[in-house]
Amino acid sequence: MLQDVTFGQYYETQSFVHKMDARIKLLALILYVVLIFVVKNFYGFLVVGAFLIVATIFSRVPLGAMLSSVKGILFLILFTVLLNVFFYQAPNETILFWVVSVESLTFAGFMALRLITLVLGSMLLTLTTTPVALTDAIESLLSPLKVIKFPVHELALVMSIALRFIPTLMAEADRIIMAQKARGADFDSGSLVARAKAMIPVLIPLLISAFRRAEELGDAMDSRSYSSSAVRTKYKKYRLTYRDLIGSIICVISLAGVILLNVYAGGIV
DSSP states (O other): OGGGOOTTOOOOOOOTTTTSOHHHHHHHHHHHHHHHHHOOSHHHHHHHHHHHHHHHHHHTOOHHHHHHHHHTTHHHHHHHHHHHHHHOOOTTOOEEETTEEHHHHHHHHHHHHHHHHHHHHHHHHHHHSOHHHHHHHHHHHTGGGGGGTOOHHHHHHHHHHHHHHHHHHHHHHHHHHHHHHHTTOOOSSSOHHHHHHHTHHHHHHHHHHHHHHHHHHHHHHHHTTOOTTSOOOOSSOOOOOHHHHHHHHHHHHHHHHHHHHHHHHOOOO
Protein backbone atom coordinates (compact mmCIF):
# COMPACT_ATOMS: atom_id res chain seq x y z
CA MET A 1 0.00 0.00 0.00
CA LEU A 2 0.98 3.65 -0.02
CA GLN A 3 2.35 3.44 3.50
CA ASP A 4 5.07 1.14 2.16
CA VAL A 5 6.56 4.08 0.25
CA THR A 6 9.67 5.03 2.17
CA PHE A 7 10.49 8.39 0.59
CA GLY A 8 10.88 11.04 3.25
CA GLN A 9 11.21 8.52 6.08
CA TYR A 10 14.24 8.29 8.35
CA TYR A 11 15.79 4.93 9.21
CA GLU A 12 17.30 5.28 12.66
CA THR A 13 20.56 3.43 13.29
CA GLN A 14 24.21 4.14 14.04
CA SER A 15 26.24 3.92 10.85
CA PHE A 16 29.11 5.58 9.03
CA VAL A 17 26.75 7.45 6.69
CA HIS A 18 24.31 8.45 9.44
CA LYS A 19 27.14 10.13 11.36
CA MET A 20 28.36 12.13 8.37
CA ASP A 21 27.72 15.86 8.25
CA ALA A 22 24.37 16.56 6.59
CA ARG A 23 25.95 19.33 4.52
CA ILE A 24 28.46 16.91 3.02
CA LYS A 25 25.73 14.37 2.31
CA LEU A 26 23.64 17.02 0.56
CA LEU A 27 26.61 18.11 -1.56
CA ALA A 28 27.37 14.44 -2.25
CA LEU A 29 23.82 13.97 -3.52
CA ILE A 30 24.20 16.94 -5.86
CA LEU A 31 27.47 15.47 -7.14
CA TYR A 32 25.76 12.07 -7.45
CA VAL A 33 22.99 13.59 -9.61
CA VAL A 34 25.64 15.25 -11.79
CA LEU A 35 27.39 11.89 -11.95
CA ILE A 36 24.25 10.19 -13.26
CA PHE A 37 23.63 12.76 -15.97
CA VAL A 38 27.29 12.79 -17.01
CA VAL A 39 27.23 9.02 -17.66
CA LYS A 40 27.21 8.23 -21.39
CA ASN A 41 27.60 4.44 -21.38
CA PHE A 42 26.72 1.37 -19.35
CA TYR A 43 30.27 1.14 -18.00
CA GLY A 44 29.65 4.43 -16.23
CA PHE A 45 26.62 2.94 -14.52
CA LEU A 46 28.87 0.23 -13.12
CA VAL A 47 30.75 3.00 -11.30
CA VAL A 48 27.48 4.59 -10.17
CA GLY A 49 26.18 1.20 -9.02
CA ALA A 50 29.39 0.46 -7.12
CA PHE A 51 29.19 3.85 -5.40
CA LEU A 52 25.55 3.22 -4.47
CA ILE A 53 26.29 -0.28 -3.13
CA VAL A 54 29.20 0.93 -1.00
CA ALA A 55 27.10 3.80 0.39
CA THR A 56 24.22 1.43 1.19
CA ILE A 57 26.51 -1.03 2.96
CA PHE A 58 28.07 1.71 5.08
CA SER A 59 24.61 3.14 5.88
CA ARG A 60 23.26 -0.20 7.24
CA VAL A 61 19.94 0.55 5.57
CA PRO A 62 17.96 -2.63 4.70
CA LEU A 63 17.98 -3.43 1.01
CA GLY A 64 14.18 -3.80 1.08
CA ALA A 65 13.76 -0.22 2.26
CA MET A 66 15.88 0.98 -0.66
CA LEU A 67 14.18 -1.12 -3.32
CA SER A 68 10.68 -0.26 -2.10
CA SER A 69 11.27 3.29 -3.29
CA VAL A 70 11.42 2.03 -6.87
CA LYS A 71 7.80 0.80 -6.60
CA GLY A 72 6.54 4.36 -6.58
CA ILE A 73 8.10 5.15 -9.96
CA LEU A 74 7.41 1.86 -11.77
CA PHE A 75 4.76 3.54 -13.92
CA LEU A 76 7.15 6.37 -14.81
CA ILE A 77 9.91 3.87 -15.65
CA LEU A 78 7.61 1.81 -17.88
CA PHE A 79 6.26 4.93 -19.57
CA THR A 80 9.80 6.21 -20.23
CA VAL A 81 10.93 2.84 -21.58
CA LEU A 82 7.98 2.52 -23.96
CA LEU A 83 8.36 6.12 -25.11
CA ASN A 84 12.01 5.59 -25.99
CA VAL A 85 11.49 2.16 -27.53
CA PHE A 86 8.97 3.43 -30.07
CA PHE A 87 10.06 7.01 -30.66
CA TYR A 88 13.84 7.11 -30.21
CA GLN A 89 15.71 7.28 -33.50
CA ALA A 90 19.42 6.94 -34.13
CA PRO A 91 21.47 7.11 -37.32
CA ASN A 92 22.13 3.74 -39.00
CA GLU A 93 19.53 1.92 -36.91
CA THR A 94 19.33 -1.87 -36.76
CA ILE A 95 15.59 -2.50 -37.02
CA LEU A 96 14.27 -5.57 -35.20
CA PHE A 97 10.55 -5.18 -35.94
CA TRP A 98 8.27 -2.32 -36.91
CA VAL A 99 9.97 0.84 -35.53
CA VAL A 100 11.79 -0.94 -32.69
CA SER A 101 15.56 -1.07 -33.12
CA VAL A 102 18.54 -2.29 -31.14
CA GLU A 103 19.51 1.30 -30.50
CA SER A 104 16.06 2.25 -29.15
CA LEU A 105 16.03 -0.74 -26.78
CA THR A 106 19.52 0.13 -25.59
CA PHE A 107 18.64 3.77 -25.01
CA ALA A 108 15.41 2.79 -23.20
CA GLY A 109 17.37 0.56 -20.82
CA PHE A 110 19.87 3.37 -20.31
CA MET A 111 17.13 5.84 -19.33
CA ALA A 112 15.52 3.29 -16.99
CA LEU A 113 18.85 2.84 -15.18
CA ARG A 114 19.21 6.60 -14.90
CA LEU A 115 15.80 6.97 -13.24
CA ILE A 116 16.32 4.04 -10.87
CA THR A 117 19.76 5.16 -9.69
CA LEU A 118 18.51 8.73 -9.30
CA VAL A 119 15.67 7.64 -7.00
CA LEU A 120 17.85 5.23 -5.01
CA GLY A 121 20.47 7.90 -4.34
CA SER A 122 17.86 10.42 -3.20
CA MET A 123 16.26 7.76 -1.01
CA LEU A 124 19.58 7.04 0.69
CA LEU A 125 19.86 10.69 1.74
CA THR A 126 16.40 10.83 3.33
CA LEU A 127 16.84 7.45 5.05
CA THR A 128 20.12 8.48 6.67
CA THR A 129 19.41 12.15 7.47
CA THR A 130 16.72 13.59 9.74
CA PRO A 131 14.51 16.43 8.44
CA VAL A 132 16.00 18.72 11.10
CA ALA A 133 19.53 17.95 9.92
CA LEU A 134 18.51 18.54 6.31
CA THR A 135 16.99 21.89 7.24
CA ASP A 136 20.17 22.96 9.02
CA ALA A 137 22.29 21.75 6.08
CA ILE A 138 20.25 23.66 3.50
CA GLU A 139 20.28 26.80 5.62
CA SER A 140 24.03 26.52 6.18
CA LEU A 141 24.84 25.96 2.49
CA LEU A 142 22.60 28.83 1.37
CA SER A 143 23.69 31.22 4.14
CA PRO A 144 25.83 33.35 1.75
CA LEU A 145 22.57 34.37 0.04
CA LYS A 146 21.54 36.21 3.21
CA VAL A 147 23.75 39.05 1.99
CA ILE A 148 21.18 39.80 -0.73
CA LYS A 149 18.27 39.42 1.74
CA PHE A 150 17.26 36.02 0.38
CA PRO A 151 14.89 34.19 2.82
CA VAL A 152 17.21 31.26 3.43
CA HIS A 153 15.68 30.14 6.72
CA GLU A 154 12.13 30.26 5.36
CA LEU A 155 13.11 28.21 2.29
CA ALA A 156 14.86 25.59 4.41
CA LEU A 157 11.90 25.41 6.78
CA VAL A 158 9.39 24.94 3.95
CA MET A 159 11.47 22.17 2.36
CA SER A 160 11.87 20.43 5.70
CA ILE A 161 8.15 20.55 6.48
CA ALA A 162 7.26 19.29 3.00
CA LEU A 163 9.70 16.40 3.37
CA ARG A 164 8.41 15.60 6.84
CA PHE A 165 4.77 15.45 5.73
CA ILE A 166 5.31 13.07 2.79
CA PRO A 167 5.07 9.89 4.95
CA THR A 168 2.16 11.43 6.89
CA LEU A 169 0.15 12.16 3.75
CA MET A 170 1.00 8.73 2.34
CA ALA A 171 -0.39 7.08 5.48
CA GLU A 172 -3.45 9.35 5.34
CA ALA A 173 -4.08 8.42 1.70
CA ASP A 174 -3.74 4.74 2.57
CA ARG A 175 -6.35 5.08 5.34
CA ILE A 176 -8.75 6.86 2.99
CA ILE A 177 -8.33 4.15 0.34
CA MET A 178 -9.01 1.41 2.90
CA ALA A 179 -12.12 3.28 4.09
CA GLN A 180 -13.35 3.65 0.49
CA LYS A 181 -12.75 -0.04 -0.18
CA ALA A 182 -14.79 -0.90 2.91
CA ARG A 183 -17.64 1.04 1.31
CA GLY A 184 -17.38 -0.93 -1.92
CA ALA A 185 -15.01 1.25 -3.96
CA ASP A 186 -12.88 -0.57 -6.56
CA PHE A 187 -9.36 0.73 -7.25
CA ASP A 188 -7.82 -2.43 -8.71
CA SER A 189 -9.91 -3.23 -11.79
CA GLY A 190 -11.05 -1.46 -14.92
CA SER A 191 -9.22 0.67 -17.46
CA LEU A 192 -6.63 3.31 -16.64
CA VAL A 193 -9.26 6.05 -17.02
CA ALA A 194 -11.64 4.21 -14.69
CA ARG A 195 -8.92 3.83 -12.06
CA ALA A 196 -8.09 7.51 -12.34
CA LYS A 197 -11.74 8.45 -11.82
CA ALA A 198 -11.90 6.12 -8.82
CA MET A 199 -9.11 8.12 -7.17
CA ILE A 200 -11.15 11.34 -7.13
CA PRO A 201 -12.98 10.38 -3.89
CA VAL A 202 -9.53 9.88 -2.37
CA LEU A 203 -7.94 13.13 -3.54
CA ILE A 204 -10.65 15.43 -2.19
CA PRO A 205 -10.51 14.28 1.47
CA LEU A 206 -6.72 14.04 1.19
CA LEU A 207 -6.49 17.69 0.14
CA ILE A 208 -8.84 18.69 2.94
CA SER A 209 -6.71 16.75 5.43
CA ALA A 210 -3.53 18.37 4.10
CA PHE A 211 -4.97 21.89 4.45
CA ARG A 212 -6.22 21.07 7.95
CA ARG A 213 -2.81 19.80 9.02
CA ALA A 214 -1.14 22.88 7.53
CA GLU A 215 -3.53 25.16 9.44
CA GLU A 216 -2.94 23.26 12.68
CA LEU A 217 0.83 23.50 12.20
CA GLY A 218 0.57 27.24 11.52
CA ASP A 219 -1.54 27.76 14.64
CA ALA A 220 0.95 25.74 16.71
CA MET A 221 3.85 27.86 15.45
CA ASP A 222 1.93 31.09 16.14
CA SER A 223 1.01 29.98 19.66
CA ARG A 224 4.71 29.43 20.36
CA SER A 225 5.53 32.92 19.01
CA TYR A 226 7.61 31.53 16.16
CA SER A 227 9.37 34.20 14.11
CA SER A 228 11.64 33.53 11.16
CA SER A 229 13.48 36.80 11.73
CA ALA A 230 14.65 35.84 15.22
CA VAL A 231 18.31 35.01 15.78
CA ARG A 232 18.44 31.31 16.58
CA THR A 233 21.06 29.11 18.16
CA LYS A 234 21.65 25.47 17.29
CA TYR A 235 21.29 22.67 19.80
CA LYS A 236 23.77 20.57 17.82
CA LYS A 237 26.86 22.05 16.23
CA TYR A 238 27.94 20.27 13.04
CA ARG A 239 31.65 19.71 12.56
CA LEU A 240 33.48 18.03 9.71
CA THR A 241 35.15 14.73 10.60
CA TYR A 242 37.22 12.06 8.88
CA ARG A 243 33.98 10.43 7.68
CA ASP A 244 33.14 13.51 5.63
CA LEU A 245 36.63 13.54 4.12
CA ILE A 246 36.41 9.87 3.15
CA GLY A 247 32.93 10.33 1.66
CA SER A 248 34.06 13.37 -0.34
CA ILE A 249 37.08 11.50 -1.70
CA ILE A 250 34.90 8.56 -2.81
CA CYS A 251 32.52 10.93 -4.59
CA VAL A 252 35.34 12.70 -6.43
CA ILE A 253 36.95 9.38 -7.43
CA SER A 254 33.61 8.12 -8.77
CA LEU A 255 33.09 11.29 -10.83
CA ALA A 256 36.63 11.04 -12.23
CA GLY A 257 36.02 7.37 -13.10
CA VAL A 258 32.83 8.20 -15.01
CA ILE A 259 34.53 11.02 -16.93
CA LEU A 260 37.40 8.73 -17.92
CA LEU A 261 34.96 6.04 -19.07
CA ASN A 262 33.10 8.64 -21.15
CA VAL A 263 36.34 9.65 -22.84
CA TYR A 264 37.67 6.16 -23.57
CA ALA A 265 34.44 4.15 -24.01
CA GLY A 266 32.28 6.75 -25.76
CA GLY A 267 28.48 6.88 -25.81
CA ILE A 268 25.94 4.05 -25.84
CA VAL A 269 24.96 4.58 -29.52
